Amino acid sequence: MTVLPNHTINLDGELEGFVFECCADDLANVLPLTKTSFGTTAIYECLTDGGSTFLDLSLNVAQKELKLVEVMDSLATEPMEPLKFDCMPDWDNDMNSQDSLKDQLTWREEIPSKIGVYHAFMRTAAQNMREHKIFIVMSGHCRHASEELYNLWLDARDSITAKQFIECADDG
Amino acid sequence: MMAELDWLRETTMWHHNRLAARVAKHLDLSVRYLDDVDAVNTTSALLPTTSCVYRDMLLRAGRVFLSSDAVLLETCKSGSGGHQIPLPARGEEFGPEGGERQAKLKLTQGN
Numbered sequence: 001m002t003v004l005p006n007h008t009i010n011l012d013g014e015l016e017g018f019v020f021e022c023c024a025d026d027l028a029n030v031l032p033l034t035k036t037s038f039g040t041t042a043i044y045e046c047l048t049d050g051g052s053t054f055l056d057l058s059l060n061v062a063q064k065e066l067k068l069v070e071v072m073d074s075l076a077t078e079p080m081e082p083l084k085f086d087c088m089p090d091w092d093n094d095m096n097s098q099d100s101l102k103d104q105l106t107w108r109e110e111i112p113s114k115i116g117v118y119h120a121f122m123r124t125a126a127q128n129m130r131e132h133k134i135f136i137v138m139s140g141h142c143r144h145a146s147e148e149l150y151n152l153w154l155d156a157r158d159s160i161t162a163k164q165f166i167e168c169a170d171d172g
Numbered sequence: 173m174m175a176e177l178d179w180l181r182e183t184t185m186w187h188h189n190r191l192a193a194r195v196a197k198h199l200d201l202s203v204r205y206l207d208d209v210d211a212v213n214t215t216s217a218l219l220p221t222t223s224c225v226y227r228d229m230l231l232r233a234g235r236v237f238l239s240s241d242a243v244l245l246e247t248c249k250s251g252s253g254g255h256q257i258p259l260p261a262r263g264e265e266f267g268p269e270g271g272e273r274q275a276k277l278k279l280t281q282g283n
């Protein structure tokens with residue numbers, strides 16, 4: 001395990017900020033897996049509109065903050081189930097289909113670890129002038145599916161190898 | 173068969189894409205919406221400008237790598253968040269079989 005300069009202990013008492021490496025034939029119980037697998041940060045750039053969105057946001061900060069809170073609240077009250085492994089496409093039956101591999105069930109989005117709307121006044125690559133840019137930034141993992149994966153690992157970690165776990169979690 | 177881990181990695185990205193579309197709609201932001209055609213009911217999504225997985229797992233050359241608040245460059249397609257970890261040269265390949273989530277995207281509207 002290589003502990004990185006950004007290492008820390010989180011609120012659950014788990015070490016964060018490292019890279020772990022093991023032999024693929026080692027038992028899966030050596031993996032320092034947590035319930036936050038595949039945490040992802042994504043940035044979405046809004047279309048350039050001459051700064052009108054920036055003006056709208058900066059003049060109505062409190063209102064926009066409220067709207068963002070409304071979105072988060074709506075996630076908590078939606079009747080649909082969150083993303084779980086039940087939603088995974090049926091690969092065995094759908095592989096011969098010409099259509100794309102659709103999810104088996106509908107799922108709702110979950111509240112991310114971090115989310116925000118950001119502004120930058122930045123120089124663009126195409127023009128030698130600054131522009132107002134708006135970005136949606138979010139970071140987090142799918143809590144329920146990630147926890148299911150963690151439970152699969154807990155059940156099987158003493159009887160399968162790390163390679164078997166990485167290749168197909170359900171085989172355990 | 174595509175492994176569960178690869179599905180979860182890609183679907184987490186699509187989860188964020190769908191949530192970003194929801195935020196953009198609610199805040200009246202100018203964005204280009206796409207359809208997540210793999211959803212049961214076609215759902216709007218955004219395409220990220222940049223993204224990175226900071227809790228990742230990878231099987232490469234007979235070794236298993238697991239990152240925490242670090243980016244495995246092998247699977248990172250854009251951007252970086254935290255530390256970037258180069259991996260050994262490709263040897264025995266055990267990469268995802270299914271590849272990308274079937275991103276048959278179509279532009280639906282743009283403000």
